[in-house]
Amino acid sequence: MPLSKFKDRARAFADQVHLAKAQKKYPYFRPISRSWGTEVEVAGRRLIMVGSNDYLGLTHDPQVIEAASRAMVRWGTGAGGSRFLCGNLTLHEELEERLAAFVGKKKAVVHVTGFSTNLGAIASLLTPHDIIMCDRENHASIFEGCKAARAHIIPFAHNDVSSAARKLAAARQKNPQGLPLLITEGVFSMSGDVSPLADLVRLKEHHPDLLIYVDDAHGLGVMGPKGRGTAAYFGLTHGVDFIMGTFSKALASIGGFIAGDDEDVLEYVRHHSKTLIFSAAQPAGNAATVLACLEIIEREPERIERLWENTRRAWDGYQEIGLISGNSLTPIIPVFIGPEEKAFIVAQDLFEHGIFALPAIFPAVPRQQAVIRTAFMSTHTGSQVDYVLECLHKLARKHQLRAAEQPAPPPSFSGVDAVPSSPTLAAFNK
Template sequence: MDIFQKCRDFTEADEARTSGYYPYFTVIHSESDSKVSVDGRELVMLGSNNYLGLTTHPHVRERAAEALAKYGTSCTGSRLLNGNLDIHEELEHRLAAFVGKPSALVFSTGFGTNLGTISAIVGRHDTAVIDKDDHASIYDGCKLSYGKVIRFEHNDIASLEEALVSAIERNGDGGVLVVVDGVFSMEGDIAPLPEMIPLCRRYGARLMVDDAHASGVLGPGGEGTAAHFGVTGDVDIIMGTFSKSFASLGGFIAADAKVIDYIKHNSRPFIFSAAMAPPSVGACLGALDVMESEPEHRLRLWKIVDRMQSEYRRLGFDTGASTTPVIPIILGEERLVFEFWRRLLDAGVFVNPVRPPAVPQGRALLRTSYMATHTDEQMDLVLTAFERIGRELGVIGS
């Protein structure tokens, strides 16, 4: 059979395009901020992960521009060989201090960070124990490793314990790495680390937390989920991405120096991939400066989040267990999600419709997310649109 047959048989996207219900690859003609320009119209952006709104912050732009001017556009090679800049190392020192770990390592993408870390740590005789709702990059990091994988029910401590028991039984001499999202990317709920840590200890497992949606957002200074719970010393690997609050591109892990040194010399996605580009490093350094010196962005974000969380609930929407800037509007049925999405677009609101497999069957949702640069007027417009459309579609009562 022609290996391309599957491409010719793939008609779903064409069908959605023809029906006018195709929500992907929307072309944006403006910078990434609280409003964006699409097809000549201005939309309120509720689909971005720019939580602190730093993509347009003058200091972040300036540090990216300085790095571009000094180091050029690319490192054209791996950190291991020719691509290791002083600013990569400066960023690693700053990040380690920021999250409260001895050492850190930066990668060129967040996805590659999970691939590179999990596959380096989980060897042939080891087991990765992961939450069913973990991000795709965690699943793929496990696939890339030669170890066993056991999934546990989302945020369910009894199920985690069962998974650990079964890992130990099957493992022989191998070790166990538990990997969870700190803030879950689709439903915005938080992993219960204080309950997970004693179990990891009891069964001799190490714990890695993906803080993609928590860095800059949770914790007293935006340090992430471990700091939010006051358990930084008990989380073995803190992972983060730069494509969200850091307003850049890349990812990092922070851990003990020996762990970082091992990953640095044994992670294929790290070694055989080019270093993070200089302007991205500059933007990250700028974002860290801002996170450390201007808490007002995080405080403003939380003010908006508190308002939106309580308004959606007051209107009667199901927002699941979210307590963060990722607020899902859970509708269940895919058709309803796409109809709601289309009407929101017409009303000037950009959200992301999410369907299985990105969420479990029967939990299709509109993913909304908030940023410090959203204005109160924009939020008024959003709530008016949600209320009207929610009533039109019978999602909420009149």
């Protein structure tokens, strides 16, 4: 029986999950029964959320909710089809224009999620003859896009420009005809590291045909003047060729886009991205949400200022406690733990203290370099941040998380040692 064969394969994994749950070590898929933005209700308890990507706290903003509701009344709850066929709304077109202007590019193409933007856009841009330079810590959706393109993927060490330069030169020697595309995140989703974009763009001096694609999922609304992103932060809006972003972080919605200056290339992506053509369009309420967020970001710069105030408060606190937080200078601040099982225990302890923060394990980070990924929001109050610091202080002592108490972590505890594959839960059962 074919299903029983599959069941054999699934059972070992399912057993690990059951056991981890029984031992109260399983932190994922926690059902949230209510959210207030910076706080959520789980199993009847109210917890402070410090893992969300809702950096500007706009998911609960009354003006945003009002805009989404009005759009739902006008267009309905679903788009009814792919944008290619019957689901293309005037809202999507308006959004594309606004996004292109926001990031400083000529044209943008909206997809239904950020994941599907990377998957569809990268696969449509490249052929198996091309060369993809990929930071090892890039998001799984980028690697999936590269795999779908069947192009030659060359991973380089995380944020290591000389590694990228060396590998690019070698690849071009072997394949001088291949079109080279370098992909990096603007702000890395797990470590909070910022890409060395200026140095990466400088690679174009030796490789004038090199194209640069920046996934700025975590930089939009956070980095640069008026939250216009990491390329704008470096003054490199025109130095990079593609800016990709998601709506699921600071833009309080769901969806994604790719923007660039060449209208023909973007038109090609619009017609060849399989995830755009063969997937239903983003619903109107979600598109209207993003438009409302872009207006608020423009009008109320104090929201971004507050985000950075909270980030600094948390960062200083982490330093005082002596936690190891890598090179992050962004609202994503990882707490280095190391062994995966220990990360589950610390996460459970945080939960018991009323804090919702989750461990990131392989393949999101390198093996046995687990972190608790904390992320701060503009709408956190000072006392919420202080409470998180107080608990981390206690847990740092209990679990010996301070730098002085740990064997030296790897230099930046970054640099995923393999192209992300499927997750492993082996650590649960140690």
